[in-house]
Amino acid sequence: MGRVYNFSAGPAVLPEEVLKEAAAEMLDYQGSGQSVMEMSHRSKVFDKIIKDAEQDLRDLLNIPDNYKVLFLQGGAHLQFAMIPMNLMKNRVADYIVTGQWAKRAFKEAQKFGDAKCIASSEDKTFSYIPDCSDLPIDENADYVYICENNTIYGTKFKTLPNTKGKDLVADVSSCFLSEPMDVSKYAIIYGGAQKNIGPAGVVIAIIREDLITEDVLPGTPTMLQFKTHADNDSLYNTPPCYGIYICGKVFKWLKKQGGLEVMKERNEKKAKILYDFLDQSKLFKGTVEKNSRSLMNVPFVTGDADLDAKFIKEATEAGFVNLKGHRSVGGMRASIYNAMPIEGVEKLVEFMKKFEAENA
Numbered sequence: 001m002g003r004v005y006n007f008s009a010g011p012a013v014l015p016e017e018v019l020k021e022a023a024a025e026m027l028d029y030q031g032s033g034q035s036v037m038e039m040s041h042r043s044k045v046f047d048k049i050i051k052d053a054e055q056d057l058r059d060l061l062n063i064p065d066n067y068k069v070l071f072l073q074g075g076a077h078l079q080f081a082m083i084p085m086n087l088m089k090n091r092v093a094d095y096i097v098t099g100q101w102a103k104r105a106f107k108e109a110q111k112f113g114d115a116k117c118i119a120s121s122e123d124k125t126f127s128y129i130p131d132c133s134d135l136p137i138d139e140n141a142d143y144v145y146i147c148e149n150n151t152i153y154g155t156k157f158k159t160l161p162n163t164k165g166k167d168l169v170a171d172v173s174s175c176f177l178s179e180p181m182d183v184s185k186y187a188i189i190y191g192g193a194q195k196n197i198g199p200a201g202v203v204i205a206i207i208r209e210d211l212i213t214e215d216v217l218p219g220t221p222t223m224l225q226f227k228t229h230a231d232n233d234s235l236y237n238t239p240p241c242y243g244i245y246i247c248g249k250v251f252k253w254l255k256k257q258g259g260l261e262v263m264k265e266r267n268e269k270k271a272k273i274l275y276d277f278l279d280q281s282k283l284f285k286g287t288v289e290k291n292s293r294s295l296m297n298v299p300f301v302t303g304d305a306d307l308d309a310k311f312i313k314e315a316t317e318a319g320f321v322n323l324k325g326h327r328s329v330g331g332m333r334a335s336i337y338n339a340m341p342i343e344g345v346e347k348l349v350e351f352m353k354k355f356e357a358e359n360a
């Protein structure tokens with residue numbers, strides 16, 4: 001069997017070119033006689049890999065000089081704790097709860113202080129982004145927290161919340177590098193790599209420098225202090241070397257495609273193909289309010305669990321895999337990250353049309 005069209009929400013599809021390059025370099029990375037997996041993280045060769053990765057990411061996102069880029073571990077989940085531990089000086093933070101990941105982050109922050117949920121879309125199964133133009137932001141809030149793209153529910157903030165001058169922290173795991181973003185509007189941007197950037201095991205955090213201090217909550221472990229990693233250029237301990245190397249290759253691939261403006265256009269085009277079909281289909285329907293729709297994760301249902309299961313089974317047999325919706329919502333979800341080619345979406349829609357005709 002050849003390569004499938006992989007609609008997994010994460011770990012997710014990576015550019016074939018990147019995988020081929022990595023395969024070619026597996027036994028001997030650029031004449032070093034070693035795999036990147038086998039070499040010291042203190043070696044000159046690896047130093048260039050991590051420095052190039054950081055520079056390419058800076059180029060792609062136009063990251064201002066007063067932001068640090070950190071390559072961390074522990075998944076997005078560890079950031080749910082690291083963020084309050086490093087930022088909650090007043091022990092107050094405001095959370096906008098637009099899905100399961102935001103809710104987990106909110107719950108975790110409650111361990112450290114007075115974390116408040118100031119807006120939520122749970123009343124309608126997180127199928128929309130609430131109006132965040134005038135929220136009751138606490139005047140002592142250390143930050144306002146969002147999950148910018150809700151991987152499970154398929155919603156995305158189209159405008160950032162009005163934080164009334166407070167620092168904005170965003171989990172961008174599933175929309176990282178899918179389109180340009182203005183880094184200066186955020187205090188921290190972070191995401192797990194396994195959605196749109198690289199293999200699981202790497203978390204990238206982009207943090208405004210003034211937030212990286214020794215003034216953290218008492219008892220914060222050394223490894224959970226941003227300063228530890230910032231002072232050591234992400235090499236305090238052994239970083240996830242191979243993962244960083246693959247992320248670096250994806251950054252180069254993105255630059256070669258033309259950068260994030262081009263990716264945005266391409267992602268809009270792909271998402272439109274799928275949403276346009278869903279909007280006119282008599283069998284399938286999208287589950288998200290139109291103005292909150294994600295470009296990356298597209299959930300849909302037939303309204304009949306047995307038919308959903310039949311669809312997923314037949315789609316898998318036809319080479320469209322990982323279309324099952326998250327276990328908390330059911331139905332289907334097509335994740336169409338940067339590395340999903342347009343043909344993948346076109347062919348999926350053709351398949352859905354055929355399924356619709358056969359099951360009308």
Ligand SMILES: *Cc1c(COP(=O)(O)O)cnc(C)c1O
Pocket residue numbers: 010074075076077078101147149150151171172173174192195
């Ligand atoms: C997948 C995901 C997470 C959880 O990531 P882990 O790396 O498994 O901790 C958190 N937030 C968002 C937006 C995600 O898509």
